[in-house]
Amino acid sequence: MTQATIIVNPSSGKEEALDYLRSVEELLQSQGYEVTVKETQQEGDATGYSIAACKAGADMIVSIGGDGTLHETINGLSGQAHQSKLGIIPLGTVNDFARALQIPLIPEKAIRTLASSRVQLVDAGRLNNRLFINVVAAGKLAESLTSVSSDDKSRFGALAYFKEGIKELAGNASYPLTIQHDGYTWVGETPLFLAALTNSVGGFEKLAPEAAVDDGLIHCFIIKNLHFFNTLTVSLSVLLGNLKNHKDVDYFTAREVTVTSSDTVRTNVDGEEGPALPVKLSVLPRHIRVVVPNSS
Numbered sequence: 001m002t003q004a005t006i007i008v009n010p011s012s013g014k015e016e017a018l019d020y021l022r023s024v025e026e027l028l029q030s031q032g033y034e035v036t037v038k039e040t041q042q043e044g045d046a047t048g049y050s051i052a053a054c055k056a057g058a059d060m061i062v063s064i065g066g067d068g069t070l071h072e073t074i075n076g077l078s079g080q081a082h083q084s085k086l087g088i089i090p091l092g093t094v095n096d097f098a099r100a101l102q103i104p105l106i107p108e109k110a111i112r113t114l115a116s117s118r119v120q121l122v123d124a125g126r127l128n129n130r131l132f133i134n135v136v137a138a139g140k141l142a143e144s145l146t147s148v149s150s151d152d153k154s155r156f157g158a159l160a161y162f163k164e165g166i167k168e169l170a171g172n173a174s175y176p177l178t179i180q181h182d183g184y185t186w187v188g189e190t191p192l193f194l195a196a197l198t199n200s201v202g203g204f205e206k207l208a209p210e211a212a213v214d215d216g217l218i219h220c221f222i223i224k225n226l227h228f229f230n231t232l233t234v235s236l237s238v239l240l241g242n243l244k245n246h247k248d249v250d251y252f253t254a255r256e257v258t259v260t261s262s263d264t265v266r267t268n269v270d271g272e273e274g275p276a277l278p279v280k281l282s283v284l285p286r287h288i289r290v291v292v293p294n295s296s
């Protein structure tokens with residue numbers, strides 16, 4: 001009998017993940033899976049459960065939670081001799097990875113997607129010695145997003161991010177960064193450096209519109225000045241996917257990027273606190289097998 005493991009994070013998003021557990025189990029059983037359920041209690045659990053599922057030869061791992069739970073699950077999958085395919089029920093706050101893959105954000109619809117026969121190969125990013133799936137951010141703005149409390153996230157959802165972000169914009173503080181890629185070096189002060197693998201960053205699905213999940217590229221934005229966030233042009237730029245064309249933004253794509261600073265600068269990785277700089281980023285092309293809707 002084929003095996004599936006469900007990894008469910010009860011604290012994700014609005015804390016509704018457990019409400020959908022039974023439906024996910026039933027759908028998988030109806031597809032002929034023998035199902036194991038693993039509930040996370042703390043950071044690292046999803047990685048451990050994911051490694052165990054691969055070692056047990058599970059055909060599919062289903063993550064019920066947000067981008068943080070997915071990040072941990074994928075870090076478990078990678079490097080295993082047998083890599084299970086991944087099903088996603090997006091119940092986090094932002095759910096960028098699901099947005100990028102056009103997995104429905106309505107849980108009932110996402111659950112039906114698990115019956116899809118379509119599996120898409122998706123890039124993963126490497127950051128020093130671990131993987132990321134969506135975005136690495138560095139700078140004052142990234143640090144402020146990391147500081148959003150999980151209480152605020154549960155109560156306000158994505159708005160919690162904007163609340164913190166806007167507080168930080170008022171300061172417009174920058175860090176000195178050195179960014180190297182493909183023989184180029186950028187040196188300057190920036191409040192925000194973004195390295196995105198997918199088109200959806202922070203819930204903005206058009207922030208990096210040309211970023212395909214399997215293009216083998218890191219899409220990088222160096223925001224040189226945050227003053228422009230205070231003007232109407234920024235909202236238009238972001239919403240229309242023109243951020244890269246703004247005069248205060250440097251945009252490039254790369255397969256490998258190194259970011260260093262003379263200051264202590266922490267990163268935000270897939271929405272959670274990441275390591276301090278320096279970081280070396282690279283791409284593992286078409287590294288993860290994700291179950292996506294038949295029609296997308």
Ligand SMILES: Nc1ncnc2c1ncn2[C@@H]1O[C@H](COP(=O)(O)OP(=O)(O)OP(=O)(O)O)[C@@H](O)[C@H]1O
Pocket residue numbers: 009010011012013014040041042043044045065066067068069070091092093094095096153270271272
């Ligand atoms: N039982 C638990 N109670 C509290 N925190 C948990 C529990 N299980 C896992 N975690 C933590 O939850 C975090 C991941 O949450 P996740 O990203 O899935 O939800 P989210 O932050 O609401 O969504 P998003 O990342 O899409 O905004 C990880 O940092 C992990 O350590």
